[in-house]
Amino acid sequence: MSQNAPSSDGAPQGSGASLTPPPPTPTQHYGTGFQLSVWYGDKFPANHPQPVNLASLSIPQLRALQTRLTSELEHLTTSHxxxxxxxxxxRDCVRSINDGVTGNEKKGTAGRDEILVPLTSSLYVKGRLxxxxxxxxxxxxxxxxxxxASKAVAFYEDKVKGLEANLQxxxxxxxxxxxQLRIVEETLRQKMLAEGAPQAATG
Known part of the structure; x- marks a missing residue:
C-alpha cells in the first residue's frame, strides 16, 4: 500500500499497526527536510515506501501525526x-509439570501424590494425583x-519460543x-518556534 494522502483532519489515513504478523520495521530517513517513512495498516509496499517530508507539513498535520503515532505506540506497548x-x-505450566506432576527430588515432590488444587487465586483444596x-x-x-507429561512440556516450550520470536x-x-515519534515532536517544536505558535501538547 502506498503512502496515504492526508485526511481532512491533517493525519495520513490508514488503520492502526498490525501485530499478526508483525509489520516490518519502518525505514527512517534523517536527511534534509526531516523525511520520515510512516506506514499504516497491515499492508506494506513491496518496494520502498514514499517518505513524508515532515518539514512540508503544517502544524495541525504534525499534531495529528503525533497523536496517531502516540496512540499506535501505546497499543504496541500494551500488546508487548x-x-x-x-x-x-x-513457563509456569512447564514448571508445574516438572515439579508437581513428574516430581522434583530437590524440591521434595518426587513420589508425592498429594497436591493442592486451586479453586480460586487464594482458595485451595487437597487433592491426589x-x-x-x-x-x-x-x-x-x-x-x-x-x-x-513430556509432550506437554514440549508443547509449552514451543509456545514460549514462539512468543519470544514475536516479542523480539x-x-x-x-x-x-x-x-518516529521523537522526530515528529522535534519537527513540531521547531516549526512552532519558527512560526511563534504556543508549544502545547508536544511532549
Whole structure:
C-alpha cells in the first residue's frame, strides 16, 4: 500500500499497526527536510515506501501525526506487556509439570501424590494425583487434549519460543515507532518556534 494522502483532519489515513504478523520495521530517513517513512495498516509496499517530508507539513498535520503515532505506540506497548505475561504463564505450566506432576527430588515432590488444587487465586483444596504420566492441555477455544507429561512440556516450550520470536520483532517495531515519534515532536517544536505558535501538547 502506498503512502496515504492526508485526511481532512491533517493525519495520513490508514488503520492502526498490525501485530499478526508483525509489520516490518519502518525505514527512517534523517536527511534534509526531516523525511520520515510512516506506514499504516497491515499492508506494506513491496518496494520502498514514499517518505513524508515532515518539514512540508503544517502544524495541525504534525499534531495529528503525533497523536496517531502516540496512540499506535501505546497499543504496541500494551500488546508487548500482554505477550510477555502469556509467555510467563506458559513457563509456569512447564514448571508445574516438572515439579508437581513428574516430581522434583530437590524440591521434595518426587513420589508425592498429594497436591493442592486451586479453586480460586487464594482458595485451595487437597487433592491426589492418580496419573503422573498424562495431563490435559488447554489448546485454546475451550478444547483440552490429553498428552504425556513430556509432550506437554514440549508443547509449552514451543509456545514460549514462539512468543519470544514475536516479542523480539515487536520490540523492534516499538523502538522504530518511538524514534518516529521523537522526530515528529522535534519537527513540531521547531516549526512552532519558527512560526511563534504556543508549544502545547508536544511532549
Amino acid at each position: 506487556t500482554k505477550l510477555r505475561a502469556a509467555q510467563a504463564k506458559f 492418580t496419573d503422573r504420566e498424562k495431563v490435559l492441555v488447554d489448546v485454546g477455544t475451550g478444547f483440552y487434549v490429553e498428552k504425556t 520483532e515487536l520490540e523492534k517495531i516499538v523502538q522504530a515507532k518511538s524514534s
